[in-house]
Amino acid sequence: MRPTPFTSPAHLLRWLAVLTLSILLAACGGGGDSGGGSGGNSGNSGNSGNPSPISGGPTAQPIAFTAANTVPITVGPGAQNFVNIPNVTVTVCVPGTSTCQTINNIQLDTASYGLRLASDAAAQIIGALKINTSASGGQLAECTQFADGFVWGTVRTADVKIGGETASSVPIQVVGDLNASSVPATNCINGSNESTSADLGANGILGIGVSATDCGTACADAVLSNYYSCPSGTNCSLAGVPIANQVTNPVTKFAVDNNGVIVQLPPLQGPAPSVTGTLVFGIGTQSNNALTGVTAYKSDDTGTINGTYKGAAVATFFDTGSNGMFFTDSSLPLCRSTFTDFYCPSSTQSLSATVSGVNGATSGTVNFSVVNAQTLGANGSNFALPGLAGSYGGGPGLFDFGLPFFFGRHVYYAFASASATPYVGF
Template sequence: MRTKHIAVKLKDWMQAVVAVALVSTLVACGGGGGSNNDSSTTLNGGSLPASPTQQPIAATAANTVPITVGQGVSGVVNIPTVSVTICAPGSTSNCQTISNIQVDTGSFGLRVVNSVLNASLLNALPVSTIGGSGAQLAECATFADGFTWGTVRTATIAIGSERTTAAIPMQIIGDKDSSTVPTSGCGSGASENTAGDLGANGILGIGTSPNDCGNTCANAGTAATFSNYFACPGGVSCARTAVPLAQQVANPVAHFPADNNGVIVQMPPLPATGAPSATGTLVFGIGTQSNNALTGVQSFTTDTFGDLNNSVFQGTTVQAFLDSGSNGYFFSDSSIALCGSNFAGFYCPSSAQTRSLTLVGLNNAQTSASIGILSAATLFGNGNNFAFNDLAGQIGGSGSFDLGLPFFYGRHVYYGIDQTASGGQTPFVAF
């Protein structure tokens, strides 16, 4: 997840920048079906690639739920959200449905802000413990733009008609005092422990990994340096700890009784200057129902965490990833002008830009994906728009290329969950 916030409040956008009226559509086919490559679009002396045109299916089947992009809880752009129901372990009555949970294919596991849960449910979610002393288990989940800090608890999770077979580990964000944040191993970037900080009430990580850290945190040798889990005896003095896979924050989809091998994120096409909102569909399972067949797409096997590590941008090998939890494209290109302080970190080219990236899977499948970029100042000129398919910003270093939510508009993007531990499928993405 990489969600860049805007330095000015949304209600002040119209006062901060002058809107430029532009018409057309954007984003290119990267190897899947449903694209429209008849022509590109010229804007302000530059050009945008032709847009993919796939529409989401109706979210009416039992294995589907609607995805909504809009103003959300704090007016952050390009935040795709769903509703998630959380139940106390073993209960079908002590439950609460939480809206505005961000759909994040770049992370793994459910994280919910403590303040949005009612006291009855929160108190009924048991805090996980680790070690013989029964130390409280907490996690510092780090993202590109900050971190979340809170306890690991167990709960039964339902999304639409799909429900985990038992209680699974999840993170409760912000339920521990800031004074307990470890001084070593946590705290990189800003703390994101409120809904306002996150731009959502929580994060639903449903990418290719079945849990959020894997063997790095399970192995004592690597956990001592790299674990994002902490043992907190008496709830304080938190220190890094190794955590077995079964106690790590878990991808809920992998724990559904059926439709548990992956997801499809389907978003509608958008005009180049954005839209007030967008409604897509999250489909559970791949090849398990008539509505989730893996057909008409190109598949790329990935590492456990969904990364395409041999991709190429401007002659340099990069780690590329398709991340619905990032609200823009994020990559390094010194030839594109950056915005001023009002939109710090975003690109503000004087004319429309097109860039191409070669995506390469571990199976050696490859394709060229073209993306379009418009000035963030132009896009944010209309403070009523919250969905954009050509918003881009800078990422630190030149080794990564983040294909964020703009890439998803007009596409069906598949994520196959890593099942190699049980002799099943290797992780993959497809579109």
């Protein structure tokens, strides 16, 4: 799930597909095991209620989440019974104090940047977090646009603690804390206002993609900015915001282990109620995060690399914020009557795409499976679904390896900085 300006209109459409299947599955009954345990292998990596539709997939197991630079990832019912949503727990504090709130079911998103909290889920802490101000003195707010809608709310500063790591005094966004009447009528118009945890499908979004901030130099210019100055929370107008004051990927502000992350989920050959994996902070900074046995693909500053699918060039990215893999393939039938944004082949399809770094130095083949979405969703108590894929509807040109890609893999994201080139590795 990647917010603007790091995207195109076609790119945004995949979040609409995410919500479609998630809501339908929740209506089918929901429930299921939320996972847990003390090690990275504790999730259910088997089947529940359906025949195993995938064989021969990746088999890497996550490491235990016992070190200070690790935290568990749970794919389960989460906050709102959405499928294929990876969640972590985050503690948010008033800077430099012990006034804190621990919030679970924060969606882990490798294609956005920064922490965004649903105001209803963070009610215990947001009143104590001072709202940041613009250069003109108004309350600083942001409109972040996604496919089916947008999130609107203030920017505040907080200490962010994840596992044993702390990012001190980083800008975050609080979603839904401003009156709906304050939403800018000209630029913040993409779909509906996603102002609650029910709208988001999670209690917040933790963006840990390769960029350090959610907008960069573009938002320093008020004309191009996502940010607004709102005197007394109303009459909002576009505002340029220096990079240092923009919503920030908190991992980049850890004292150590701040140059990247590794997402690790267990192998999954069939639908399961839940699985538990591990998010590892840092690359090459500890004994548990070495870059070994991995091909690194140099990316642009949004985490996008080059790719080819069935002879067509596709801009390719790897996104835990998408609950399926999204790409265009007219040979794969879409589901009818339900899950209509998703593919429903009569049997499991074994497919592949080629990928290469933006500098052309490395290349490889990604094998993946596409499973009938109605088969995957037949049992409403399963929330971890391998092989889920759909069409983003924008024609060829984009390939989104969403959460099903991550089962059984260790996926590395190296952050862009003045001294480091971003890459995605697996």
